[in-house]
């Protein structure tokens with residue numbers, strides 16, 4: 173297939189292309205079969221091993237730039253639409269403080285089978301309080317208590333007992349909902365550039381780029397492997 177033909181196969185809208193890869197719809201031939209089989213096995217086994225449900229394919233690496241230089245860590249993509257990609261965290265964490273100073277961030281999704289990666293550059297902003305609270309209310313109480321008790325990324329000192337805080341919060345909110353902490357909430361990343369990378373055995377990998385244009389549209393082109 174020529175580069176031009178391949179480029180035509182990619183959706184003109186990068187969000188639609190993202191959805192196709194993220195949902196793993198339209199996986200070609202053998203890859204589709206293996207993916208469906210893997211899903212079926214996980215679903216079956218998770219009756220006895222609930223932790224298998226936690227094998228999430230919504231994880232991505234988030235890179236930020238802060239006072240310690242560039243840093244990456246895994247977070248979970250909770251929702252996305254044409255406005256951007258949303259994840260949740262502690263606003264006072266290392267990443268939260270980094271994004272306060274530098275709003276340009278980078279997202280990386282890696283998929284070993286079929287071999288692919290998606291790289292997204294964008295600018296981050298906090299979600300509205302209503303959006304964060306709405307998501308918080310869907311979380312299991314145990315997670316809410318752990319998140320409310322943790323001063324994420326802060327050094328643990330002898331006098332600071334997180335387990336005691338968890339125990340106290342469990343008692344405090346035994347019969348009432350745990351309120352969403354002020355320093356906890358979502359971020360939305362508005363993308364300006366996508367790269368869809370397709371691994372090829374020949375090492376002549378395909379790289380399809382989308383760049384946001386001033387008129388809000390997207391320019392789609394390929395770059396060398």
Ligand SMILES: Cc1cc2nc3c(=O)[nH]c(=O)nc-3n(C[C@H](O)[C@H](O)[C@H](O)COP(=O)(O)O)c2cc1C
Pocket residue numbers: 231243245246247248249259260261262265266267268324325
């Ligand atoms: C699979 C996986 C999913 C994670 N999801 C999140 C998440 O959604 N939000 C979050 O704050 N941390 C998440 N973490 C923990 C982060 O990787 C990181 O340890 C934490 O956010 C503190 O990062 P920081 O000190 O750079 O702020 C996840 C880790 C893993 C391995």
